Amino acid sequence: MSRKREHEAEKENSERWLLTYSDLITLLMIFFVVLYSMSKVDAEKFKAVAASLNKALSGGTPAKIELATSPSGPSLFETGTPSSTTTVPGKDTDPNKTTHTDPDTTNWENLKTGQGNSDAENMSIEAIKAKLDKFAADNGIQSKLMSSIEERGLVISIQETLLFQSGSADINDRARQILERISTVLASSTNQIRVEGHTDNLPIRTAKFPSNWELSVIRSTNVVEILQSAGIAPNRLSAAGYGEYRPIASNDTEEGRGKNRRIDLIILRSKYDVTEPNTQNSNGN
Incomplete structure (x- = not known):
């Protein structure tokens, strides 16, 4: 009788990994649901918020802001006109070198120091x-x-x-x-x-x-x-x-x-x- 009970106990313990596996699958599903919900952006509201931030930080007329679109829907916002100092690969530039100057940051610093005028x-x-x-x-x-x-x-x-x-x-x-x-x-x-x-x-x-x-x-x-x-x-x-x-x-x-x-x-x-x-x-x- 004792051997039969030990055999049944070993059989029950060998299937406990299924519980851990099911918990892991559930957590992964919830994680991807959260990621999916975060990827859905209200384009109009996001555009309005971006324009307001640009206006507040630059002290002038807000730059035109557009939302980059893709077949799967809207993604992060981009400015309508690229900066003249942004490096574009394939345009006679070294892709390993990048130079970027943020005009909005410059304007904000000028406003803080009272030097926002030419x-x-x-x-x-x-x-x-x-x-x-x-x-x-x-x-x-x-x-x-x-x-x-x-x-x-x-x-x-x-x-x-x-x-x-x-x-x-x-x-x-x-x-x-x-x-x-x-x-x-x-x-x-x-x-x-x-x-x-x-x-x-x-x-x-x-x-x-x-x-x-x-x-x-x-x-x-x-x-x-x-x-x-x-x-x-x-x-x-x-x-x-x-x-x-x-x-x-x-x-x-x-x-x-x-x-x-x-x-x-x-x-x-x-x-x-x-x-x-x-x-x-x-x-x-």
Whole structure:
């Protein structure tokens, strides 16, 4: 009896490998199912995400991104235009040597260091500033027409007394001549120009201007019309009114209020074209 039981025990133990084998097959099947599900990409959603990432990291208009397709379906995304530094085997190049420069990474590093603009554009902005400063000095208005270079571009600040009567948006003949002279300098560039109207915090309530909002907007719009009539392309111009809410000095003193009552002409750097509607193919045209 003991020999028969030992024989049956050996027979049962010899078949236990089937359990391990079936577990392995099951795990392999689950593994390939997971791989298969991961390979199915929603092309439209993936394209939208890729475009948003390109736009955020490059600081400009997102590059065209296309999804590479194959008979089995979509795969990983590729940029629409290959980099000029990417090595292509079979094109008189050594397939063992690869050189690659990522333009998006370069743009992102430039943005972080504040150097996202070309040297040519910086020289153009500095040249415009030098001409306007000389014009202001030659005409004795350097305390009322001032310019400064900021991150967003060249800011030309014109005090209210040089353009308007107090509480009025009408531009007199002398002010018109000054704006026309300024427009001849600005016409040499193709950058977007934003005209911003600002006031102090003293309230105004007239039939024509119920608040400082209306006064600042109408003033900036009137300046835009003169710049356009003087030769600035209208698709480069925009007008904004900020009322008393963007002061550059304290409104507690008359001197500070005088500085706040101003028109600012902003020559925007080209990297901000992405925030301006329909400017990619229309600058200066």
